[in-house]
Amino acid sequence: MSASAEHHDDPGHGIAHVATIKTLLATGTTLLFLTLLTVLATRVDFGANINLAVAMVIAVTKATLVVLFFMHLRYDRLFHTVVFVSALCAASLFVGFTLMDTSQYQHTNIWDPSVPPPAPVGWHPTG
Amino acid sequence: MSDAKHDDHGGHDHGDDHGHGHGSQSRFIQHHYDDAQHQFDSGKFGIWLFLAQEVLFFSALFVAYVLYRVHHPEIYSYAHKWLDVKYGATNTAVLIFSSLTAAWAVRAAQLGQRRLLILCLATTIVCACAFLCIKYVEYHHKWKEQALFGHLFDPCVTPGGEELITKKNHCDGTKSSVDYDMAADKPTSGCFEISKLDLDPNRVGIQADCQVTEVQISKDSKGKDVEGASRPITDRCDDELVDLLEKIEGGGHAGDVPTHETAGAESADEKAHHQKFPCWRPSYQPAVCQDLTDSAKRAQGQGSKPTAGILVEYGDDEVHRDVKIKATCKAPATVAPVADPMADKANVLAEGVKAVDPAREISTHEEFELESLGPPPEHTSMFLTIYFAMTGLHGIHVFVGIIVFIWLLRRAIRGDFTPDYFGPVDFSALYWHIVDLIWIFLFPLLYLIH
Numbered sequence: 001m002s003a004s005a006e007h008h009d010d011p012g013h014g015i016a017h018v019a020t021i022k023t024l025l026a027t028g029t030t031l032l033f034l035t036l037l038t039v040l041a042t043r044v045d046f047g048a049n050i051n052l053a054v055a056m057v058i059a060v061t062k063a064t065l066v067v068l069f070f071m072h073l074r075y076d077r078l079f080h081t082v083v084f085v086s087a088l089c090a091a092s093l094f095v096g097f098t099l100m101d102t103s104q105y106q107h108t109n110i111w112d113p114s115v116p117p118p119a120p121v122g123w124h125p126t127g
Numbered sequence: 128m129s130d131a132k133h134d135d136h137g138g139h140d141h142g143d144d145h146g147h148g149h150g151s152q153s154r155f156i157q158h159h160y161d162d163a164q165h166q167f168d169s170g171k172f173g174i175w176l177f178l179a180q181e182v183l184f185f186s187a188l189f190v191a192y193v194l195y196r197v198h199h200p201e202i203y204s205y206a207h208k209w210l211d212v213k214y215g216a217t218n219t220a221v222l223i224f225s226s227l228t229a230a231w232a233v234r235a236a237q238l239g240q241r242r243l244l245i246l247c248l249a250t251t252i253v254c255a256c257a258f259l260c261i262k263y264v265e266y267h268h269k270w271k272e273q274a275l276f277g278h279l280f281d282p283c284v285t286p287g288g289e290e291l292i293t294k295k296n297h298c299d300g301t302k303s304s305v306d307y308d309m310a311a312d313k314p315t316s317g318c319f320e321i322s323k324l325d326l327d328p329n330r331v332g333i334q335a336d337c338q339v340t341e342v343q344i345s346k347d348s349k350g351k352d353v354e355g356a357s358r359p360i361t362d363r364c365d366d367e368l369v370d371l372l373e374k375i376e377g378g379g380h381a382g383d384v385p386t387h388e389t390a391g392a393e394s395a396d397e398k399a400h401h402q403k404f405p406c407w408r409p410s411y412q413p414a415v416c417q418d419l420t421d422s423a424k425r426a427q428g429q430g431s432k433p434t435a436g437i438l439v440e441y442g443d444d445e446v447h448r449d450v451k452i453k454a455t456c457k458a459p460a461t462v463a464p465v466a467d468p469m470a471d472k473a474n475v476l477a478e479g480v481k482a483v484d485p486a487r488e489i490s491t492h493e494e495f496e497l498e499s500l501g502p503p504p505e506h507t508s509m510f511l512t513i514y515f516a517m518t519g520l521h522g523i524h525v526f527v528g529i530i531v532f533i534w535l536l537r538r539a540i541r542g543d544f545t546p547d548y549f550g551p552v553d554f555s556a557l558y559w560h561i562v563d564l565i566w567i568f569l570f571p572l573l574y575l576i577h
Contacts, residue, residue: 015167031226102198
């Protein structure tokens with residue numbers, strides 16, 4: 001509780017955690033490096049899906065670094081993590097459920113008027 | 128501010144801030160909180176709730192993005208080339224650096240380093256402004272190219288740089304525009320006869336069949352009047368695309384490729400070739416313009432047949448050539464209904480067997496390269512709509528961030544922030560990190576599509 005201005009890197013600052021300069025610079029440098037990496041990764045052809053996966057893995061890594069160190073979540077109250085992670089869960093639910101739903105009705109879309117839509121799987125019109 | 132206004136001790140003496148030592152703590156500690164810690168924790172909880180809301184707020188747009196990408200991957204692989212990775216990557220770096228300075232500002236505020244705090248806040252503001260400036264340059268390019276959202280989508284060029292026939296003749300220095308009367312919803316000049324042309328971009332296929340009957344260049348490149356001169360027509364289809372397709376096929380049958388010089392009445396071979404390699408998907412290109420280089424050839428019945436995707440240069444703002452084109456158009460031939468593929472038992476298309484058997488597989492990269500030379504596939508405007516919606520909303524957040532950080536800077540200069548009162552710096556920095564976080568996802572999703 002008695003943190004003084006002299007103890008610059010004291011993580012036990014009275015009110016909240018103080019990030020060390022080392023942590024800040026290391027996080028920033030890693031983020032810039034990962035940005036370069038993700039740009040270079042698109043120049044290599046791994047196939048569309050793997051390229052997307054690589055880009056997303058890098059993006060999630062970057063986001064995690066930002067949240068843990070720049071946003072101090074690693075040293076913050078657990079409850080703040082709970083709040084934030086539940087928002088992310090809700091967001092992924094939105095995406096997941098919407099996709100499930102629209103894929104369900106894909107066969108009813110007529111993309112090419114000359115081709116009749118295929119009969120839905122597991123459902124047969126009566127009469 | 129608080130009723131309990133006390134002298135600001137610069138925060139050097141905050142040892143008893145857990146008690147009710149009002150005499151020694153920042154004057155910004157409100158009296159309804161127990162102490163500085165209580166006030167800070169309440170604020171921090173509030174900002175985390177706000178950030179959770181921000182995630183949900185943006186997730187709606189991510190749903191739109193993912194949904195459209197799953198159902199129309201071709202639009203994304205085509206249209207993302209309108210975006211410049213250089214700008215996107217620079218902006219990512221700028222934003223990450225500003226996040227670093229924002230995080231450092233929090234540290235400086237916590238430790239009472241006022242000058243460093245001011246420096247960090249100022250750097251963050253400068254970076255945020257730089258971000259918006261780069262964004263402006265990008266948006267301006269899109270505006271110039273008419274690669275815009277919704278009904279404004281009327282691109283002058285394909286992502287591969289090929290000129291397109293547009294509805295509005297607002298493309299500077301582009302040679303292939305059609306004058307289009309938006310009020311009447313009709314083209315007024317170009318290689319079309321107005322009444323016959325259907326410019327519905329949602330309709331697949333060739334929508335008008337135009338025969339150019341006359342070309343006249345009334346002014347040459349020096350602005351002098353000339354008479355009776357004709358000029359060659361840009362025929363992208365033959366020059367570049369078919370060459371590339373030939374190369375990919377691996378055959379050395381350059382002679383078989385019908386160019387606008389050689390194409391007469393199509394032989395069966397050539398017809399087969401065209402069917403194998405349609406120049407490009409004629410889904411947007413609204414009309415077809417005949418080759419008009421050699422009227423003599425056409426007089427003998429040897430003029431080339433209209434092919435999808437041929438563009439006609441007919442006006443060149445840059446060199447002040449004034450080219451007039453007269454054409455007659457007829458409605459496109461009605462497409463014969465697709466016969467039941469099962470009727471012809473000998474030629475049944477077997478599932479899993481390719482109709483075209485190329486010498487080698489086309490790589491994904493080559494495939495996209497080919498596509499980007501052609502006109503946009505249907506609904507391409509949706510990519511740009513999503514792009515503008517996502518980057519626009521993000522840009523608004525950056526703008527709000529600038530205002531917040533200017534407010535912080537003002538307070539920092541005034542010396543409001545002390546080691547027991549730095550909440551506003553911390554909370555604003557958290558907001559700024561979320562803005563950075565969203566851009567970290569937007570950048571690969573919009574700019575780095577493979």
